[in-house]
Amino acid sequence: MVDVSHTHWSTSRWVREIETRLAAGDDEQPFVNIKGEDRREFDAIFLGGGAGGRFGAAYLRAMGGRPLIIDRWPFLGGSCPHHACVPHHVFSDAAAQLLLERTFSGQLWFQDLNGKTVSILDVVEMFRRGRTGPHAFMNFQSKEQLDLEFVLGARGRILDAHTVSAAGRTFTAKDLVLATGARPQALGVAGDHLKGVFDYASLVDDLDYEPGPTAVVVGGGKTAIEYGCFFNATGRRTIVVSRHQPLPMINDGETRAYLLARMEEQGMEFCTSAELTAIEGDGQGRVRVVVIRTPAGEVRVATDFVFLGLGERPNSEEAREVLGVDVDAGGFVEVDGRMQTSVPHVYAVGDLVGAPMEMFKARKGGMYAARNIMGEDAHYQLSDYPDFMHTHYEVCWLGLGEEGARERYRNVVVLKLPPDNPDDQAVALPAGDRMMLYAMMKPHLSGFQKLVIDGTSRRILGAFHVGCGAKDGFQYLAPMVRNGLTVDEFGEMDELFLNPSYFIQLCRLRAGSKVLRDL
Ligand SMILES: Cc1cc2nc3c(=O)[nH]c(=O)nc-3n(C[C@H](O)[C@H](O)[C@H](O)COP(=O)(O)OP(=O)(O)OC[C@H]3O[C@@H](n4cnc5c(N)ncnc54)[C@H](O)[C@@H]3O)c2cc1C
Ligand SMILES: NC(=O)c1ccc[n+]([C@@H]2O[C@H](COP(=O)([O-])OP(=O)(O)OC[C@H]3O[C@@H](n4cnc5c(N)ncnc54)[C@H](OP(=O)(O)O)[C@@H]3O)[C@@H](O)[C@H]2O)c1
Numbered sequence: 001m002v003d004v005s006h007t008h009w010s011t012s013r014w015v016r017e018i019e020t021r022l023a024a025g026d027d028e029q030p031f032v033n034i035k036g037e038d039r040r041e042f043d044a045i046f047l048g049g050g051a052g053g054r055f056g057a058a059y060l061r062a063m064g065g066r067p068l069i070i071d072r073w074p075f076l077g078g079s080c081p082h083h084a085c086v087p088h089h090v091f092s093d094a095a096a097q098l099l100l101e102r103t104f105s106g107q108l109w110f111q112d113l114n115g116k117t118v119s120i121l122d123v124v125e126m127f128r129r130g131r132t133g134p135h136a137f138m139n140f141q142s143k144e145q146l147d148l149e150f151v152l153g154a155r156g157r158i159l160d161a162h163t164v165s166a167a168g169r170t171f172t173a174k175d176l177v178l179a180t181g182a183r184p185q186a187l188g189v190a191g192d193h194l195k196g197v198f199d200y201a202s203l204v205d206d207l208d209y210e211p212g213p214t215a216v217v218v219g220g221g222k223t224a225i226e227y228g229c230f231f232n233a234t235g236r237r238t239i240v241v242s243r244h245q246p247l248p249m250i251n252d253g254e255t256r257a258y259l260l261a262r263m264e265e266q267g268m269e270f271c272t273s274a275e276l277t278a279i280e281g282d283g284q285g286r287v288r289v290v291v292i293r294t295p296a297g298e299v300r301v302a303t304d305f306v307f308l309g310l311g312e313r314p315n316s317e318e319a320r321e322v323l324g325v326d327v328d329a330g331g332f333v334e335v336d337g338r339m340q341t342s343v344p345h346v347y348a349v350g351d352l353v354g355a356p357m358e359m360f361k362a363r364k365g366g367m368y369a370a371r372n373i374m375g376e377d378a379h380y381q382l383s384d385y386p387d388f389m390h391t392h393y394e395v396c397w398l399g400l401g402e403e404g405a406r407e408r409y410r411n412v413v414v415l416k417l418p419p420d421n422p423d424d425q426a427v428a429l430p431a432g433d434r435m436m437l438y439a440m441m442k443p444h445l446s447g448f449q450k451l452v453i454d455g456t457s458r459r460i461l462g463a464f465h466v467g468c469g470a471k472d473g474f475q476y477l478a479p480m481v482r483n484g485l486t487v488d489e490f491g492e493m494d495e496l497f498l499n500p501s502y503f504i505q506l507c508r509l510r511a512g513s514k515v516l517r518d519l
Contacts, residue, residue, distance in 0.1 A: 014136035050078015052350030053179035056366025075135035092390035191279030196287030224309030252401030337379035399462035
């Protein structure tokens, strides 16, 4: 055990310490930051210091309580910076950059990437070298600025609703917050353990060779498509195998179709209504061939690189066995709006409690658990939330898609760019930030955007954006739409022209008309 309670390590010092601990790969030397002089009982133990645990503990501390975080990793922040959001953004940034480079290969100042493959291993290694920085910052911030107590680098074992053991010690608290997250779902077919089969975590932890010319991706959700677009952008043949149509979460058919068409244009191959039934090895423990069952029959594909994006399994086993918390059919811990489980004094937050598995929900769940532990009666009501993902583009959406709106409203009006004009590939709209080269030289690649409006009440029902740079705006647009934003109010806003989404000016163009019409 390393008692860090009286140290004041800089972020750089934390980088060195965490890297040493990760390289040693043991949990014999946990970092313990507990104020021996503080005799108060802990208000809550947060088991897991990821998004849910760390933000929950910080909120509880800010309210004057005393939290303790226990995490098996030697850093705070959890899977987001280590395995999930951060590497995903690195790969998606690389995919967007490579799309630009490939589209304009040999033109202007762009190198000629035609026929060339970019190293996946180099990008993964670059991420591995950089990822300790965010970890270190979170240790520094949590200790020096947020005044949080923690035991890091030690698996916690639940003893009862108030007690957890870790690092050879036993800790008690008034309440327990389960924030142990989730792990990638396995495929469960012959050969899925072979070298060359990866998920989002093992890709960044274990990749130690340069994948060959063909990548096979299984799944049709965000993870599969985001990583698939990256592999494709590196120049590899990329085959996406999915049981259903990909990207069902994008609830506007036109937006989804635009995306899928652009991916196909980049050479992505979609094998839908299909299942990967076996992975065959080369006799040395490495993947050589995958077998895919398609509606047209069985297909065999030679590859040394398979990526699984199959969703998540909750880390709920111990809580279920020791505490008896209620879980749903998928093993996700059931909670009420107060984030309280079926067991008194036990709360649960984050991916452990199921979809949507996004950072905002984990962090807010932690905050609501903290408020209730500190005596408030606070209920987290998950309302319509903005969503996003990456393909080669950044894609954002919120509210109702056109189909859903037409089912519920009689007078649906759509404002969009580019307008319907299937024969004309030369419409240079939308033309926003980071899309200007496409707008001038390859207009049909410059993105897509759409507002769905109830023409009677004039309220915005949904918004969709494919391109770049609209994500920040969607965070603030969501509550305004929830609160009844109208086309007229939208048209009153001040745009920073050129801007990525064009929504304000499109609304202004129509706001003058008593009877709203499509645009
Ligand atoms: C590929 C991918 C990309 C993603 N990208 C995004 C994105 O761009 N934006 C977004 O909003 N969301 C994204 N997500 C979702 C996001 O990563 C999760 O919703 C979020 O990390 C969940 O936080 P959490 O606190 O519930 O779990 P985690 O962050 O996983 O934290 C759980 C913690 O519990 C610890 N733990 C578990 N068991 C024990 C134990 N017994 N003892 C001690 N410690 C334990 C773990 O070490 C871990 O630190 C992505 C997910 C994936 C898979
Ligand atoms: N915000 C972001 O940018 C971001 C990025 C990545 C991930 N995430 C979050 O992280 C979580 C995990 O993402 P995800 O994309 O992995 O999960 P997901 O959305 O649950 O999608 C899982 C996919 O895997 C398929 N699948 C599951 N089991 C399968 C099997 N045995 N064989 C074949 N296909 C199978 C599913 O197909 P079926 O439809 O046929 O079941 C589905 O297409 C999600 O909650 C997601 O929102 C967020």
